[in-house]
Amino acid sequence: MEQNAWLTDAVARVGDxxxxxxxxxxxxxxxxxxxxEARIRLLHALPAEAVPYWIDDLYRHGDSNEKLAVLRALxxxxxxxxxxxxxxxxxxxxDTRLIGAALGPYARHLDQHAWRHAVLKCVFVGVPLxxxxxxxxxxxxxxxxxxxxxxxxxxxAGRRLPADAYRLLERIP
Amino acid sequence: MRIFDPHIHxxxxxxxxxxxxxxxxxxxxxxxxxWLGQPRTNPGSFTDYFDSLVGWEPFRAAQFGIRHFATIAxxxxxxxxxxxxxxxxxxxxxxxxxSVVAVGEIGYDAMxxxxxxxxxxxxxxxxxxxxxxxxxxxxxDKAQGVKRTLDVVRESGISSGRVVxxxxxxxxxxxxxxxxxxxxxxxxxxxxxxxxxxVEILRAHGLERVLVNSAADWGKSDPLLxxxxxxxxxxxxxxxxxxxxxxxxxxVEFYGQSGxxxxxxxxxxxxxxxxxxxxxxxx
Numbered sequence: 001m002e003q004n005a006w007l008t009d010a011v012a013r014v015g016d017x018x019x020x021x022x023x024x025x026x027x028x029x030x031x032x033x034x035x036x037e038a039r040i041r042l043l044h045a046l047p048a049e050a051v052p053y054w055i056d057d058l059y060r061h062g063d064s065n066e067k068l069a070v071l072r073a074l075x076x077x078x079x080x081x082x083x084x085x086x087x088x089x090x091x092x093x094x095d096t097r098l099i100g101a102a103l104g105p106y107a108r109h110l111d112q113h114a115w116r117h118a119v120l121k122c123v124f125v126g127v128p129l130x131x132x133x134x135x136x137x138x139x140x141x142x143x144x145x146x147x148x149x150x151x152x153x154x155x156x157a158g159r160r161l162p163a164d165a166y167r168l169l170e171r172i173p
Numbered sequence: 174m175r176i177f178d179p180h181i182h183x184x185x186x187x188x189x190x191x192x193x194x195x196x197x198x199x200x201x202x203x204x205x206x207x208w209l210g211q212p213r214t215n216p217g218s219f220t221d222y223f224d225s226l227v228g229w230e231p232f233r234a235a236q237f238g239i240r241h242f243a244t245i246a247x248x249x250x251x252x253x254x255x256x257x258x259x260x261x262x263x264x265x266x267x268x269x270x271x272s273v274v275a276v277g278e279i280g281y282d283a284m285x286x287x288x289x290x291x292x293x294x295x296x297x298x299x300x301x302x303x304x305x306x307x308x309x310x311x312x313x314d315k316a317q318g319v320k321r322t323l324d325v326v327r328e329s330g331i332s333s334g335r336v337v338x339x340x341x342x343x344x345x346x347x348x349x350x351x352x353x354x355x356x357x358x359x360x361x362x363x364x365x366x367x368x369x370x371x372v373e374i375l376r377a378h379g380l381e382r383v384l385v386n387s388a389a390d391w392g393k394s395d396p397l398l399x400x401x402x403x404x405x406x407x408x409x410x411x412x413x414x415x416x417x418x419x420x421x422x423x424x425v426e427f428y429g430q431s432g433x434x435x436x437x438x439x440x441x442x443x444x445x446x447x448x449x450x451x452x453x454x455x456x
Contacts, residue, residue: 026269030433035271063227063270095232 006031007038014045018054021046025058025066039069043077052082059086068097074106081109091118100131107133116143123147129164136171144172174198174416176399179424180205180307180339180357180386183230183241184222190389190396191237197400200421201240201436203428204230205278205307207248210391219247219260227270240436242428243270244277244307252291253283261294268302274431275299277307278339281318284311289325296329305335305430307357310345319345323352335430337384340365343374350378355427359388360398368398368405375406380418384427 010028013020025042029035046054055077059070071090074083087110090102103118110118119132120143129135147169151161176199183191183204194202204226213219226243234241245267247260267273276299281288299306308326311318319338326336338349339357342365349356358374359365366374371385389396403416428434 022266023269026266026271029271061266063272064232065271067228093229095229097232 004032004038007041010038011041011045014042015047018046018050021054021058022061025062025069029065035065036069036072039066040073043070043073048078051077051079055079055083056086059089064095064097068101071098071101071106072104075104079106084109088114091121094125096125096127099125100127103127103132105133112138112140116140116146119143120146120150123150123161123165123168126162128162129168135168139168139172141172144169174400174403174413174420175200176403176420177201177203177424178387178396178399179203179337179384179428180359180388181396182207182388182390183234184225185209185391186389186396188233188237191234191239194396195237195239197397199239199396199399201242201424202234203242203244203274203307203424205244205275206246207278207309207390208250212254213251214254214256216257216259216263219257220263223263223267227267227272231272240438242272242274242434244275245270245273246277246279246295246307247291248278249280249282249288249291249309249311253285253287258287258291261291264295265298265302268298268304271433271435273304274428274433275305275307276302278309279306280309280322281311282309284314284318284321292325293329296326296331299335300329300331303432305337305427306331308336308338308354310338310340312340315340315342316344319348323348323354326352326354334382337427339384339386340388342366343370346374346378350382353382355382355384357384357386359386360402361388362393362395362398368402371402372405372409372411375411375419376409380415380423382423383419384424385419 010024014024021042025039028038028042032038055070059067062070083106087102087107090098099121107115115138122129122132147165154161178199181202181204183202206223206226223245231241245264247264251257268276276295279292279295296306308322310322322338333353337355337357340359341349341356346356358371360368360371375383385399385402387396387398388394399420403420406416425434
């Protein structure tokens, strides 16, 4: 990983005083590229006990790129289920980047109902299904029924689902 | 013709507008925080509004190949409502965002003591966060408002070259020109300024430190009047390079002073709209 004096100093400051992350996280892209890599390293610099509070704060006060960095960092941070509300927030948006990022490995904490609807939303808004972690293992008959119903609506209107949705239907037993 | 609209309230516009703007050559916009017609009654309404300016609206613009930046402030009209005053405490955190390129719109509406205070506090924030300032001038009692505005700007200590004084006209342009501040002109269908009048002002005062915007919002306004002004300039004998300076290089120079104007993803040629993705979710 690239050495960068600003990032080295920022990581040290966050380790000493978690609150310092507020301004460093927002400004990271003006000192280090890619910004997301710097932001994720700052999140990892937080003391473990401070992680649940600050990921919530930084997500809720973040612009879209900051929110994305938080979502992508979740699987590797010391967290249990604390960040599930952030996934629900991202999945309520129509921002395709946020929706995709919410369905990484941390989405194992989503209940099956919420997860199915999230995958269906991906099909609906055109988020590539390759962004959904663990898709084949978790896809079930009920998801297949939901996607098939959407297919019927689309095809009745002379339209099609994205190609990856047809492939998904073929794979669900 | 490539166009950077330095002042437009896209929150109030439709996706059809984005499509027409992209086809007309608009590649970048700055959306200043302002009022929404209906007065807001609590700081939470501003949080959602500011979040949209650094969240959903840039995403929406990107679907049409348009880069969206914002300016953040408590506007003068709502600064008069004591229920909205705590908004001043919310602002600093937004001023650190990558896509926030100025503090604004600040300035005067009815020139009250409350507006005085919000104006000077937010000019101080511009200095502290090393951002330019976008200053609205009042629509009523404008000449007096501009004088008072320039006094407050002078007292604040911000460099005049980092301030744009907006919504100027034939009566108020001269005084602002002499201060070294940038001069903003909002081209409207019937009121503030028209393309032919704008051409006359450019003839009289030159192209330096001039920003031409549509200020399109929820009122009667037209996001393509920047383009119409460029066409009027060409018809009046200005060169393509003159038009590019006024409609692209000037706003890039002004907002570039923020150090955050990342235009790397902006294409230089051809309309970008491919009808792709606000896809209405494919529905």
